[in-house]
Amino acid sequence: MATSSDQLCQGLNCSKPAALQCPTCLKLGIPNSFFCSQSCFKDNWGTHKAIHKIAAMANGPAGEQGGSDPWPGYKYTGTLRPVYPLSPRRTVPAHIKKPDYADTGIPVSEQNIRSSSVIEALPKEDIDVLRKVCKIAREVIDIGVAAVKVGVTTDEIDRIIHEATIERGGYPSPLNYNGFKKSCCTSVNEVICHGVPDMRPLKDGDIVNLDVSVYKDGFHSDLNETVPVGNVDANGLRLIKNARECMEKAIAMVKPGALYRDLGNVIEKHAKTEGFQVVKTYCGHGVHRLFHCAPNIPHYARNKAIGVMKVGHVFTIEPMINEGTWKDEMWPDSWTAVTQDGKRSAQFEQTMVVTETGVEILTAR
Amino acid sequence: MSSKELTAFLAWAEENEILWDKTAIEIKETTTKHGLGVFAKKRLEPGYEAIQVPKAIVLSVQTTGIANLLEDDEIEGDTALTIGCMYELSRGTQSPWAPYLTLLTKRPPQMATSLSKESREMMKMCEAYNDIEADIKDLQEDFESIVVPFIEKNSDVFTAEIKAKFFTLEAFRAMMEIVSSRGMDVDNFHVTALVPFADFVNHNPMPNADYLTHEEVCEICGALACEHMEDGSDDEDDEESEGGSDDDEVPDLAGDDSAPAGDKKTSAKGKGKKVEEDMDEESEEWEDEDVEDDDDEEINDTCDIILDDEVEKGEEITRHYGPYPNKILLSKYGFAVENNPHDTVTIQLDMVRQAAQRILKDEKLIEERIAWFLENEDAFIGAEGDDEEGGCCGGGDHEHDHDHEHGHGHGHDHHGHEHAEGDDCCPPKSSKKKAAAEEEADDEDDHEMEGEDEEEEEEDFPRDIMYMMHDGSVDDRLLMLLNVLFMEKDQFAKVQEDMEAAMEYFNDIFMRREQEERGDEDEEMEGDEDEERPPKPELGPRDEKSKKTRKAVLEAILTLIRIRADAFGVTDKTTAEQDLASLKKAKLSGPLYYGGLCVQGEKQILQNGLQGYDSFLAEL
Numbered sequence: 001m002a003t004s005s006d007q008l009c010q011g012l013n014c015s016k017p018a019a020l021q022c023p024t025c026l027k028l029g030i031p032n033s034f035f036c037s038q039s040c041f042k043d044n045w046g047t048h049k050a051i052h053k054i055a056a057m058a059n060g061p062a063g064e065q066g067g068s069d070p071w072p073g074y075k076y077t078g079t080l081r082p083v084y085p086l087s088p089r090r091t092v093p094a095h096i097k098k099p100d101y102a103d104t105g106i107p108v109s110e111q112n113i114r115s116s117s118v119i120e121a122l123p124k125e126d127i128d129v130l131r132k133v134c135k136i137a138r139e140v141i142d143i144g145v146a147a148v149k150v151g152v153t154t155d156e157i158d159r160i161i162h163e164a165t166i167e168r169g170g171y172p173s174p175l176n177y178n179g180f181k182k183s184c185c186t187s188v189n190e191v192i193c194h195g196v197p198d199m200r201p202l203k204d205g206d207i208v209n210l211d212v213s214v215y216k217d218g219f220h221s222d223l224n225e226t227v228p229v230g231n232v233d234a235n236g237l238r239l240i241k242n243a244r245e246c247m248e249k250a251i252a253m254v255k256p257g258a259l260y261r262d263l264g265n266v267i268e269k270h271a272k273t274e275g276f277q278v279v280k281t282y283c284g285h286g287v288h289r290l291f292h293c294a295p296n297i298p299h300y301a302r303n304k305a306i307g308v309m310k311v312g313h314v315f316t317i318e319p320m321i322n323e324g325t326w327k328d329e330m331w332p333d334s335w336t337a338v339t340q341d342g343k344r345s346a347q348f349e350q351t352m353v354v355t356e357t358g359v360e361i362l363t364a365r
Numbered sequence: 366m367s368s369k370e371l372t373a374f375l376a377w378a379e380e381n382e383i384l385w386d387k388t389a390i391e392i393k394e395t396t397t398k399h400g401l402g403v404f405a406k407k408r409l410e411p412g413y414e415a416i417q418v419p420k421a422i423v424l425s426v427q428t429t430g431i432a433n434l435l436e437d438d439e440i441e442g443d444t445a446l447t448i449g450c451m452y453e454l455s456r457g458t459q460s461p462w463a464p465y466l467t468l469l470t471k472r473p474p475q476m477a478t479s480l481s482k483e484s485r486e487m488m489k490m491c492e493a494y495n496d497i498e499a500d501i502k503d504l505q506e507d508f509e510s511i512v513v514p515f516i517e518k519n520s521d522v523f524t525a526e527i528k529a530k531f532f533t534l535e536a537f538r539a540m541m542e543i544v545s546s547r548g549m550d551v552d553n554f555h556v557t558a559l560v561p562f563a564d565f566v567n568h569n570p571m572p573n574a575d576y577l578t579h580e581e582v583c584e585i586c587g588a589l590a591c592e593h594m595e596d597g598s599d600d601e602d603d604e605e606s607e608g609g610s611d612d613d614e615v616p617d618l619a620g621d622d623s624a625p626a627g628d629k630k631t632s633a634k635g636k637g638k639k640v641e642e643d644m645d646e647e648s649e650e651w652e653d654e655d656v657e658d659d660d661d662e663e664i665n666d667t668c669d670i671i672l673d674d675e676v677e678k679g680e681e682i683t684r685h686y687g688p689y690p691n692k693i694l695l696s697k698y699g700f701a702v703e704n705n706p707h708d709t710v711t712i713q714l715d716m717v718r719q720a721a722q723r724i725l726k727d728e729k730l731i732e733e734r735i736a737w738f739l740e741n742e743d744a745f746i747g748a749e750g751d752d753e754e755g756g757c758c759g760g761g762d763h764e765h766d767h768d769h770e771h772g773h774g775h776g777h778d779h780h781g782h783e784h785a786e787g788d789d790c791c792p793p794k795s796s797k798k799k800a801a802a803e804e805e806a807d808d809e810d811d812h813e814m815e816g817e818d819e820e821e822e823e824e825d826f827p828r829d830i831m832y833m834m835h836d837g838s839v840d841d842r843l844l845m846l847l848n849v850l851f852m853e854k855d856q857f858a859k860v861q862e863d864m865e866a867a868m869e870y871f872n873d874i875f876m877r878r879e880q881e882e883r884g885d886e887d888e889e890m891e892g893d894e895d896e897e898r899p900p901k902p903e904l905g906p907r908d909e910k911s912k913k914t915r916k917a918v919l920e921a922i923l924t925l926i927r928i929r930a931d932a933f934g935v936t937d938k939t940t941a942e943q944d945l946a947s948l949k950k951a952k953l954s955g956p957l958y959y960g961g962l963c964v965q966g967e968k969q970i971l972q973n974g975l976q977g978y979d980s981f982l983a984e985l
Contacts, residue, residue, distance in 0.1 A: 020618035020619060021618065021619050022616070022618065022619070023616045023617065023618065023619040024616055026619055035618055037618075038617065038618055041615065041618050042615045045615045111592045111593050112593075113585060113593070114585070115436060115584075115585055116427075116585050116586040116587070117426075117427055117432040117433050117435075117436045118433065118436050118437070119433045255521075256521045257519075257521030257522045259430050261430060261461075262459070294433075295433070302461060303461075304421070304428060304461045306427070306428060306429065306430060306431075306432035306433060307430070307432065307433045308430065308431050308433060308434055308519070308522050310433075310434075310437075332616060334616070334617075
C-alpha cells in the first residue's frame, strides 16, 4: 500500500516530498507526476495540464461520431464514450419547493447530522407523505422507461423525466446535488451508476439504467431500473434478471430486528449463482428528508455496516451487479462510475420502509 | 492450548488487513503462562512498526451491529461497549469479529470480579478489596438498571433464546472483564474499543514499545477529513462546473488505488471525490490543511504498536498501561506487578485525626488546623515548583485505554478520560500521541476520583485521601497537613495572617524534605528522573522550633503507619520480603496471586515508611 515516498513535488518552486499523483497522468500512463498537496497541484494546474495534451496527441483522439471527446487521452475501460456538449441546465419553476442544495450544490443538511450511527425512525405522518412522493417517482420512472428506444439520446430521456417530475410538482433530486448537472442518471452498459445524460443515442443491444429521484413536500424518494434497448443478448438479459432478483431477495429479508449488514450476504450469494460480482463502492442508503443519510447499506457479503432495522426506518436497496469484475473506476467527469474491465453492469432500486410485520416497498409499481 | 483458535484469529487478522510481519512478530503463550503475549522473532530496531490495526476493524460502540440501538437509547461508556461486544458474540460465526471473539472467550481474563466471595475475602488485607467489591456491586446494578431494560426494549433483536444464552449477568460480567482489561482508546469517534492483535501486548513497567493512534477525527463519522460541519474542515473542491468541458477543472490527486473500497460510500451522488467517510481507499483527495502530518502520512488510519527500544529475538513486546498502583492494575486489568514503583498506600484523613489525637490530645485544635489546611492547601501545593503534580493520571497512558473509575460510571457516564482541548494535564499533543507520556508519572494520581471527570487539574478530587509512595514517603499534601497540625501556635497564627510568610514556611519544609529525605536516597520519584535538579541553596540547620515541629511530624507519621497497618490487619511478624517469598512458593492462581502481590506491596510500603522515618527521627 505504500506509495514511493522519495518523490519530490512537481510544482514550480516546490520540492516537498510528494506521494500523490495527478489522476489524469495516471490514466494516460505518464509517470512521475507527483505533487505534495492538492493546493500545490491546483496552483500548478495551468502549466501541468499541457502535459496531458501532449500525451493525448500521441495516443490519438477517441471521440464518437457527432460529438467531441472531452478527455483526450483518457483510457476508457469499455466502448462507451461520452457525447458532449451536454444540453444546457434545465430550469425548475419557482413555485416548486427546492432542496437546500438546489442553488449552491452543497447539501448542507446532510453535513449537519449529529452522528453517523443515528438511524431515524419516521412517524406515520411522515411515512404517509413519503408514500405519495414515492408514488410520483414511480410514475415518473415508468414514463422514462416507456421512452427508452433505439436512437433516443439519454439527454432526451432526461428531459422527459425532468418535465414529468415538474408536472407533478416535484423537484428532480439529482439536479445540482453536489453539482450533478442533470435531473436523473442514465447508466449505459459498463456504467455502474451516476451516468450523466448526454447526446449519445441509445443503440440496439444496449442496457440502460434510469435512476430517478423526486423531492416533494420535504421528502426525497429514490428508485432505479435497468431496461434493455432493442435486442439485448442472452447474457445481458441474464444480468438484468439477476440484478432484479438480488434486490428482491434482499428486500425479502427486511423486518424489525434484522441487521443491515446481513443484506449483502444474500445479494452476493445470488449474484454468484450466475457468476456475477457485486460492486462494493456504492451502497444503499437512508432516504427521507435527506437525499442520502444513515443507514449505509453495502451490497456485498460480510460487510460491517452498522444498524439494526426498526419500524419506521426508510432506505433504499440498490445492488449493482457486474458481468465481470466488481471493481469500479471513475471517468474524469468525476461522476460516471464504470467497471474496470469494461463489462456491463445492471442495477435495480426501491425505496422502502420497515413495518411491524416486515417491509413496505414505497416505490412499488 | 488454543492454537486452533489462534490460527483462525491470525488468518482473520490478515484478511482484515491488520499489518504485521510474520517473520518478525508472533503471538504466543507468555512464560508465566498467564495468557498470550506478543513476541519478537528476531532482533528489531527502535521505531519498528510491529503492529498496525486499521480502525475499520476495531470493535467499538460505533462499529458494533447494534450501534444505532445503543445510540438511540443513549447508552455510553464501557457498558455500551460491553453490550455491543456481547451482541457480536451472540451472532456466532455471523459476526465480522467471530474468530477474534472466539479466541478471547476461550481464554478469559482471570479477574477478581469473577472470584468467589470466599476467595475475595482473602484480599481484605489490601485496598484493592474495596474497589473489587464496589466493582461487583456496580456490575450487578448496571446489569439490572441498564442492560436488562435495553434488552427488553429491543425484544425483536434479543429474543428469549438469545437472552437466555448470551445476555445473562454472568455473560455481562465476563464481557465486562474483557472490555475492562483489554479496552484501548482509539480516538474521539470510537473512544474505547477492542483493538484486535494490538491488545495482546502486555504491560510492563519498563516497556519497549508504545501504542499510538491519531486521536483527532470527525466525531460524526470518524474520518480524518470530511465535510461534516463539526469538523470544520475546509472544502477545497470546486463544486460548480461550468459548461461541458472539464479541461479547466482540476482533478483530485490520487494515491494508490489498490484495496477494495470500504463500505462507507453511499450511492450518494456524492461528488466523485470518493466521499467523506471512506478513508480506506487511498485515491483520496488530498487536503493539506487540517491533517497534521501531511507529508508522508498515508490516509490509512491505523492503531499502531511501535517499538521504542531495540528488542532481541524471543523478547516479549510490552507497553506501559499507565503509572497505576497495583490495586488499579488488579481491579481493572486483572494483574499486579511485583515491586511496582507506582504503588501507593492510602491514608484516610480520619487516620490522620487519630494519630494527631494520640499526640496532641486537643480535638478543637486539630479540627481547626485541618479545616485551615483543607481551605488553603491549593495555594501551597505546587508552590515548590513541580507543576506536573496533581495530573489527572500522572501523564501515563494517554490513549486512556482504561476507565479510571471503579465501579462507577459504567453506564451513562463518560469514557473515563476525555481531554478538553488545550488541556494541560497531558503533554502537548502531537498528531500521534504517545501512549505513555514523559514520566510526569505522578505518584499522587488520585485513582479514587470516583464519578468525576478528570479533565482539569483544578477539578476537585476527594480531599480526605492522601498517599504514601512506593518508597514509604508521604505525599506532599500529607506532609503539609502534618506540619500544619504540629506547628507551634504562634507559627500557625503567622501563617494564617501572612500569605507570604506562609509560602516561605512551606517552601522551606518541602525543600528540607528534598534534602533530608531524598538527597542521599537512591530511590527517586519517577517524575524526577528526567529533571536536572538545580543546585539547591544550602539550608541552614534547623532551629529548635523547627526541630520540635519536625519531631512531632515524624512521630505522627510513624503513628499513622501503625494505624494504617492495624486498619488492614498488617502485622510485622514477617517482613515484606519474606511475604513475597512465601507468596511465590504458594503457587496461587491468577487473581489470588496478584491479590497477594497487592497485599505484599502495601506492606512493603508501610515497612519502608517505618524504616525510613525511624532513621530520620534518629538523625534529628
